[in-house]
Amino acid sequence: xxxxxxxxxxxxxxxxxxxxxxxxxxxxxxxxxxxxxxxxxxxxxxxxxxxxxxxxxxxxxxxxxxxxxxxxxxxxxxxxxxxxxxxxxxxxxxxxxxxxxxxxxxxxxxxxxxxxxxxxxxx
Numbered sequence: 083x084x085x086x087x088x089x090x091x092x093x094x095x096x097x098x099x100x101x102x103x104x105x106x107x108x109x110x111x112x113x114x115x116x117x118x119x120x121x122x123x124x125x126x127x128x129x130x131x132x133x134x135x136x137x138x139x140x141x142x143x144x145x146x147x148x149x150x151x152x153x154x155x156x157x158x159x160x161x162x163x164x165x166x167x168x169x170x171x172x173x174x175x176x177x178x179x180x181x182x183x184x185x186x187x188x189x190x191x192x193x194x195x196x197x198x199x200x201x202x203x204x205x
Contacts, residue, residue, distance in 0.1 A: 084176045089199030092166055096203070100161040102176030102196060110134075110154040113179045116161045117189055118172035119198075125189045128174070129161060132183070139186055144170065166203045173198040 088100040100116070115130035127141040129150035138150055144163065152159040159176060177192035 084178060084194055084196035086176045086196045086199040089201045091202045094167055094203055094205050096166050097164045098166060098201060100174055100199060102159045104157045109157040111180060113183055114152055114159040115177045115187060116150060117175045117177055120172040127186050130187060141186060168203045168205045171201060171203050173200050
């Protein structure tokens with residue numbers, strides 16, 4: 083089970099840190115990712131991190147403004163978002179996959195999803 087937290091209402095230019103807590107065991111084996119879905123749009127890849135943090139991947143829309151990290155001892159993965167823009171308003175989802183990736187995964191590659199946390203950025 084994946085549970086996201088940290089969403090809320092912020093102003094443009096602010097920073098926000100999202101967290102995802104995993105339960106159920108085997109966390110360190112999973113590729114962990116963040117996706118987002120804006121109103122009326124499809125789900126978009128934001129970031130991902132391999133099981134041992136050796137590689138991280140970022141989508142084009144937030145690249146340079148986000149950093150993802152994981153703590154296998156605590157079964158958590160975080161998304162640090164900086165310089166937020168109104169167009170970053172979306173529901174942000176944590177996702178997990180046992181597949182190996184050499185780049186950006188599709189949402190269809192993910193095995194488990196959290197329920198999401200809403201981030202609203204006002205102008």
